[in-house]
Amino acid sequence: MSENFNYISFGNWDRVEGNIDRITISRGRMFEYTPADTEKRLESLDQKSVAFLETLPTFLCSEISTDRDGSSMLIKYGRISDITSDRREVSAIFELQIDFGEVRFDDIELAGSVFGADRFQLYRTHWAVREGDAQDVLGRLVELKPDLAHFIPEPGTHADDSSEVEPPLRDKKILGVADSVESFLKLLYNSPAGASTETFFRGHSDARYELTPSLLRKWDNGDWQFMPSEDRLCKELLIAHHDEFQVDQYCFDRLVRMQHYGLPTRLLDISGNPLIALFFACSWKPDQPAIDGEVIVFQVSSNRVKYYDSDTVSCISNLSNLTYAQKNEIDLRMEIDTFNGTDVAGKLLHHIKSEKGFFEKRIIPDDLGSIVCVKAKRTNTRIRSQSGAFLLFGQEAALPDAGQDGIEISRVTIQNKAHIIAQLNRININGTTVYPSIDQTAVHLRDQYKSPPTIRRSSATAADETAM
DSSP: OOSEEEEEEESSGGGTSSOOOEEEEEGGGBTTTSOHHHHHHHTTOOHHHHHHHHHSOEEEEEOOEEETTEEEEEEEEEEEEEEEEOSSEEEEEEEEEEEEEEEEESSHHHHHHHHTOOHHHHTOOEEEEEESOHHHHHHHHHHHOGGGGGGSOOTTOOOSOGGGOOOOOOOOOEEEEESSHHHHHHHHHTSOOOTTEEEEEEEESSTTOOSOOGGGOBOTTSOBSSGGGHHHHHHHHHHHTGGGGTTOOSHHHHHHHHHHTTOOOSEEEEESOHHHHHHHHTOOOTTOTTSOEEEEEEEEEGGGEEETTOHHHHHHHGGGGSOHHHHHTOOTTSOHHHHHTSHHHHHHHHHHHTTOTTOOSOOOHHHHTOEEEEEOOOOSHHHHHTTEEEEEEOTTOOOOTTEETTEEEEEEEEOOHHHHHHHHHHTTOSHHHHSOSHHHHHHHHHHHHOOOOOOOOOHHHHHHHHHO
16 A cells, blocks of 8 residues: 555535545645645646556545534545646546545544544645555544445555655756855856846755745644744734834735744745855754755746735735635635635735725735745845845745746755855855844854864973974
8 A cells, every 4th residue: 555645625515525526626725734845746746746646545535524523524535537737726537436424523633633634634625645554544434434344455455556656856957066156156157047037046054945935834744834823923923022013014024024033924035145045055053064055046037026015915915914714715716806705805805905005806816826026125134134035925835846937946056065154254245244233243253253272282292392
């Protein structure tokens, strides 16, 4: 049996009940609650990704429902085939093998333990690729539905080769390896710039890090770390330090300030200065100097570059004011007029109009699901010194390794970090100039002027040298 399985969930029970032939789900809900590496290897939905998904055993479920007697959900088991996708939707044929019908649980925790899922996943329409043995899941379901035990196949009896199929390799465009400032700049100069684009950079001290805003990061099993609490995070910080945000005119301005102070947000820091990104790529922990770093190069189409007062930026930023349940109501597949007639669009419009009273009831669903590059007000010294800008991630947005329409991505692998840091320091790229706060300046000066330890020679060594 495969060590992965598809878990497909729908909030509308009619999508699971009865005879199911073809299922359709929003492209933005694909691979939620999926381990990050697996998600990155599958997100393109190319031929190899589709072939892998079609080998996996599949659980088709409803979202969980609760009442006074406990919880229940509809559960079917089978296989999928004929996966097709476009920019908005993913569709597949579902072939039923076992219909468990409505399965009741004493509580939500028991339901979660069957699939190894948290409570947020059970209330979410999505398609996940979960780690684990589907045979174990079937065994736990049979304990709740013992009359279906004879339908459960014996381990190893599936006539498929799913255990031999692996997800495709990740699609990263590597420009080369740099071990000095000179070799780094040469790689950049030799890389052609696209027409009508602006170039930005980001440095990772570990090349294994993902291009994911802190809010959208996941645990190893694919569960969210912070996303379900986005609105609470923002409001609690505003309550605790309201005076800090008095000068911020737009929601985006507040997110930038929150990001500056370390709160998880839907922003990803980027820089217009490649040497700043190189500095970050060369940072390392004392016990990890040999780990390769990485500079990511973004060529962004001019029409994807927005300013802090953009209407699109206001729409995406104000998603942070919606609860997780409200964000779950957003359907990016809707036409503009239909979407703007929904309750959740009305709530989002309320927040947008609090900063732009003239804003009309014309929120564009495609904009809400996009990733845009935003040039922020340079309201703090760090943004000024780092030539800072941001990638703002919309609803259900993810950035593939190779980029997407309007954002082309390439990478430079960074080695020999200590040498590069020394070179950057000679041209005044160091902790003081990158982090121009008094505490960071003090740390940089402390390290720069620390005297090396004195090497004490033994008396016998000194006598030998004298005799020579």
